[in-house]
Amino acid sequence: MNPNQQSSAFNLQPGTCNLQHHLSRRQLLKGTVVTAGGMAVANWGALFHSQTIAAEARRTGKRCIMLYMEGGVSQIDTFDMKPDRPTAGEFRPVQTKIPGIQVCEFLPNIARHADKLAIIRSMRTKTPDHGPGGYYMHTGYHPSERFPHPEAGAMIAKYCENPESDLPSFVKIGSSSGIYGAGYLGPQYDPFVLGDDGRLPGFANPSVAPEIQSRRGELLSFMEQRFAEQRPGDPFASHRTAELRTIRLMRARQTFDVSAEWEKAKDRYGDTQFGRGCFTALKLVEAGVSFVEVGHAGHDTHMNNFPISKALYSTMDPAWGSLLDDLTQRGLLQDTLVVWTSEFGRTPAINVRAGRDHFGRAWTVVLAGGGIKGGQHYGSTDPDGFEVAENPVSEADYIATIYKAMGVDHRAKHYLGTRPIWATAEGSKPIEELLG
């Protein structure tokens, strides 16, 4: 046996990455882990539950970026405009290059991408409260069920993750759009949360010098290896796997440092946290992360809707538009689904403080990229935007559409104890018209 193989198997030394020492999960899956005596460790395969191996087989290579407009984004001021109606408000629509698709005058960058957008104007959702709305739009389930449903990012991480990647499979940039977690899928698929500007949390940086990490890592590897020889238990394996992933994340942490490239990109994306977040999301999916969520806060415009929204769009539009530009240019868009969403929309009626309030009865989300047929509307609302006129879409339908576009079975069955539980609820339907 090659002695290097032996040391690589338990190499827990951050900062000493070289190709020979690099432990990939595929190597582990192939069972190439060897003990000091040169004997293959029986059942290291238990590191990977059978579902994980199956997940790898089903791996789609697709990625998703979710742009989450926190607070409830206005549909009527963006993609479902009602010119000349009492509910129209102050903004004017402009015609895009796609006949029939008009968008707000303050979304010029997104307007350029109209051919890529699938605009669902008929979201009909069940809760007008931020907390439950956020839960519902992230999981497809009502929070009162009290089962720990995973958010879409965790489900997609489970089924689409790249086992070769050193990076976490589910990343959230900022936590303001809510952390709903991996629920019954477990912490392996919990979001790895970055700062609002996309920077790594402090404790991701090694606390001791590289040579110390290296030597103590070697000693830890030695202990873990002796212990594992007689103890193939799943929890120990899960613990070691997580540790190896952590070490690899620390090695790969440079991926999160986009500062140098950001200097060149910031004029296009806008020099804002959201802009930088979108750019970081681009870099992360390019590096193999399956799901990245970027939050954009402040859409809860109960007062002064118009000046506030205009300012919000001025940060949102260039970042979103440039993200689509760059994904297209790098050939990533066909495999990257970009979702623009929120916990609900805003009332067509304008209140006495010139604001719009919470509204779930008829609102809009927008999909683009991987698996989506662009340049179309789906569903519509009545002339003033108070009700869905055709093709209502529920939270679960929306999540099912995302799953289908990502190649994930929206009715994938899991178990909570002995109880079956489905990725999206019975009766949920992906919107076939949008899927390319």
Next chain:
Amino acid sequence: MCNHEESRQPNAPARDPRFASPAIGALVPLLALRASVLCIVFLLPTLTRGQDGALRDTIDREVKAAWAKDNLAAPERSTDSVFLRRIYLDLVGMIPTYEEATAFLGDADPQKREKLIDKLLADPRYARNQAQVWDVNLLGRNPQGIRSTNRDAFRNWLATHFEQNVPYDRIVHKLLKAEEDNSKLFYVAYRNSDDLTTTAMRFFLGTQLQCAKCHDHPYESWTQQDYYGMAGFFVRTYVVETDGANEHIKKFYVGEKSTGDVSFTVLPKDAQPGTKGEPVKPRFLGGEELQEPELPADFKEPKVEPKQAPPKPLFSRREKIVEWITAKDNPYLARAAVNRIWAQFMGRGFVHPVDDFNSENDPSHPELLKAIEAGFIAHQFDLKWLIREIVNSAAYQAADVGPVTDALPKYYERARIRPLSVEELTASLHIATGLGVEAALKSKPSGDMLKYLGDPTDGQGRFQGSLTEHLFIHNGDTFRGLCYPRNGNLAETLLKSEEDWNAKVERMFLSVLSRTPTTEERERFVNYLNVDPKDTKLESQRMEEALWVLVATSEFRFSR
């Protein structure tokens, strides 16, 4: 609350209580009740006739029989050091100190395990640990609206009862009566009748009724009427908060109105506009409807004054359900308790998940479950007796090695593997790094520990490691901070000691892992630590690193 989509959906007219015929399902539990009474009658003579060791022998006989039946290899007996660490964590919630470990390992008495068990059951840490386990199981990690001071007081209240070994049914009775100060958090954590009903049924009776809220139970004979019948006992209960003895603690009263019923409605999606639910009479699960006096015609609910003790109800439904739950002949109480306590020590209940008895979820060792249940009742719900019997069994003392990968082997063919709870981990880090039992007892898990190591399971109780847990262990201050030599901790003591490196390494291993190092390990650690003695900075640094390695191992993270 439930997710059985492929289950029977309620058919509104047939479920109308006015047309309800006596539910056949209701007879089943009654039969079960008779069966369990019969069973007690038959088993009692053998149990009371035997020595106090009767139950542990029954356990080993039955567990062994299951191995034989399934052609499973019987495990070896655990080594002394594996047993030592396991029993300390299970009974007192922390690893043994260096002194405790060496005393036990050096003892040549063949009865030393039994003696240690008796000693630990009498240790005040037993009550404290048992209270922690109950508190987290009953209230969860993050109950809403409960201050940590109130929670500490509740844990102390529980600990007092475990210390005095108050019978299990009496503790449950007091907890549900909620009359004493600091005993009331169950009602504070679960404030509406749905949560109260569901949790009381699940926790105390091992019965999951929540599915029957929306539709008849798919796997069980429970109907929606059963669910609403039980919810009716809790629907009048409410909590009043006042300021406590000081500003940091709240005082609670659990009140009850004299009026109010649960309404049975169809699912919201099936409801027609304008339909009202039918009030449902309280009915004991699988039993009779509650007989309650008529309210006076002119009765008016007295006003509940904020921040004051609430008025007493004319008739207390809650009292009736508490008496029923904790009655000696309740068919569910003892069964649920022994399954839960067995699972606490053996990793897996005979029925798994631990609180899900149903006709589709057969116990792994049905005869043994019955025998333990009967013994527990015959011993007047004596918790210490039950725990003593379990941990003295060969089944509990099985080895931790073997080819089985499952964390909780169904037939106990290898010891269970469980992560240390965040309380155990915090206390054990203090012990491991030489700060002593007093410091460990005073320690509380930090917010970071709770956040990064608090709940590492996949939602079904299986351990799952996370990236943030390891980032925290590697780069956070907590683990490293305790390993750094200072204030007379183990690292400092070892640096100052005149002992040779072999002895020092031995002491490190005994302090952290409750075992001596293998030859290979000793050599490796001696090499690691034995640097130029004039370079005191490097010496300290190496000491911190070596200790950190030991507390960062899987061996430290889990109990096995």
